[in-house]
Amino acid sequence: MRRGAAxxxxxxxxxxxxxxxxxxxxxxxxxxxAAAYVDLVPRELGAPNVITxxxxxxxxxxxxxxxxxxxxxAAGIGLLLGAGGKERGEMQAGVRRSLKETxxxxxxxxxxxxxxxxxxIFAAYIVMHGHLGPGGGFQxxxxxxxxxxxxxxxxxxxxxxxxxxxxxxxxxxxxxxxVGIAGIILAGGFLDNRVLPVGEFGTFFSAGAIxxxxxxxxxxxxxxxSVIIARFSA
Amino acid sequence: xxxxxxxxTILVGAVFLFxxxxxxxxxxxxxxxxxxxxxxxxxxxxxxxVGIAFFHPDWGLKLLIIAYFVLMTNPISSHALARAAxxxxxxxxxxxxxxxxxxxKRSEA
Numbered sequence: 018m019r020r021g022a023a024x025x026x027x028x029x030x031x032x033x034x035x036x037x038x039x040x041x042x043x044x045x046x047x048x049x050x051a052a053a054y055v056d057l058v059p060r061e062l063g064a065p066n067v068i069t070x071x072x073x074x075x076x077x078x079x080x081x082x083x084x085x086x087x088x089x090x091a092a093g094i095g096l097l098l099g100a101g102g103k104e105r106g107e108m109q110a111g112v113r114r115s116l117k118e119t120x121x122x123x124x125x126x127x128x129x130x131x132x133x134x135x136x137x138i139f140a141a142y143i144v145m146h147g148h149l150g151p152g153g154g155f156q157x158x159x160x161x162x163x164x165x166x167x168x169x170x171x172x173x174x175x176x177x178x179x180x181x182x183x184x185x186x187x188x189x190x191x192x193x194x195x196v197g198i199a200g201i202i203l204a205g206g207f208l209d210n211r212v213l214p215v216g217e218f219g220t221f222f223s224a225g226a227i228x229x230x231x232x233x234x235x236x237x238x239x240x241x242x243s244v245i246i247a248r249f250s251a
Numbered sequence: 252x253x254x255x256x257x258x259x260t261i262l263v264g265a266v267f268l269f270x271x272x273x274x275x276x277x278x279x280x281x282x283x284x285x286x287x288x289x290x291x292x293x294x295x296x297x298x299x300x301v302g303i304a305f306f307h308p309d310w311g312l313k314l315l316i317i318a319y320f321v322l323m324t325n326p327i328s329s330h331a332l333a334r335a336a337x338x339x340x341x342x343x344x345x346x347x348x349x350x351x352x353x354x355x356k357r358s359e360a
Contacts, residue, residue: 122334128327135320170331 063215064148064224070210072153073230077208081193083155084237088190091241091248098248121171129171136164144235148224154234161235162242169250177247186240189233196226196233257305264298267291279348281336289329296321 047055058070072080144157168175200209210225222228274287300314300321337355347355 121331125327125331128323132320132323132327 059218062210062224062227063218064210064227065218066148066150066153069147069153069227069231070224073147073227073234074208074210077197077230080234081197081208084190084193084234084241087238087241088186091244094245095248121173126171129167133164133168136160136167140164140235140239144232145228147231148227154231155238157231157235158238158240159242161239162246165239165243166246169246173250177243179244179247182240182244182247186237186244189237189240193230193233193237196230200226253305257302259302260305261299261302264295264300264302267295267298269295271295280346280351282333282351283348285329285333285336289325293321293325296325 046052054071054075055067058064058067062070062074064070064074140157140160142157143152143160144154147153147157165177169177197208200211201207204211208226208230210227210230213225213229215223215225268291271288271291274291275284278284278287297318300318304311304314
């Protein structure tokens with residue numbers, strides 16, 4: 018009976034996907050809104066990467082909200098993992114004992130020593146080239162946090178100073194808002210990127226405040242995700 | 252000609268990647284799955300990168316870095332995974348195929 022129902026369901030899904038696939042036709046031109054952005058972003062903001070231009074200028078307020086959501090997640094996880102009571106304390110002690118008995122091997126430790134700088138450089142590259150190519154603050158920050166994760170896997174007794182991370186994160190968030198308010202005063206509105214000179218199109222120092230915002234976002238997201246990871250390890 | 256060689260290399264790499272995926276699905280327990288996933292996907296990845304290098308010789312350095320990264324991370328991560336699986340002593344928590352169990356008994360004896 019269940020098997021029959023599953024087959025019917027799969028056939029039903031198959032029909033839906035088949036109709037989508039058959040009726041699909043490639044668009045020959047961009048929709049109106051997309052065409053407007055593709056035209057506006059390089060001309061007004063001086064950023065070759067249209068998506069970053071939208072995310073960090075036209076929709077920068079959304080991005081700020083997303084970072085705030087991530088902050089809430091980090092805070093919530095801290096709240097949930099912090100309040101554990103006796104049972105959790107015993108579990109942590111057990112984990113610590115097993116870590117002492119079987120620490121990570123030389124292979125993992127040496128591998129981490131080679132890979133952590135590599136990943137960190139890659140993260141910095143992604144963050145700083147957000148306005149020129151694929152990448153940006155969120156992605157680079159996530160890569161940065163993976164670096165921290167690798168470090169914690171290789172050296173489990175490594176203690177990350179959560180207070181420092183929280184401070185840097187808050188500072189980055191504050192600076193993002195400062196750049197935004199500078200946009201109101203000096204340029205067209207909140208988080209307008211033209212507070213800094215737009216510069217030559219396609220060069221590293223260009224697109225106004227977008228690279229600055231990207232770096233700040235990268236630092237903030239990296240710190241937030243690192244705090245989440247560190248909370249799970251502690 | 253170079254593009255043909257590159258295409259064939261990518262195709263061979265894809266076959267290895269497919270066998271890695273098949274191994275992940277069909278292998279009986281954690282240790283054999285790690286083996287299938289790591290070995291076949293490392294070779295498959297490298298071959299795909301070599302194939303791309305035939306198409307875009309100017310990407311060579313970047314592809315080399317990616318290949319280096321894959322060749323570093325895949326063995327290290329599979330080593331750590333296998334060690335973690337081996338540290339689980341209770342058989343109910345770690346289902347094992349008969350052959351793996353026999354191997355483990357031999358290594359303990």
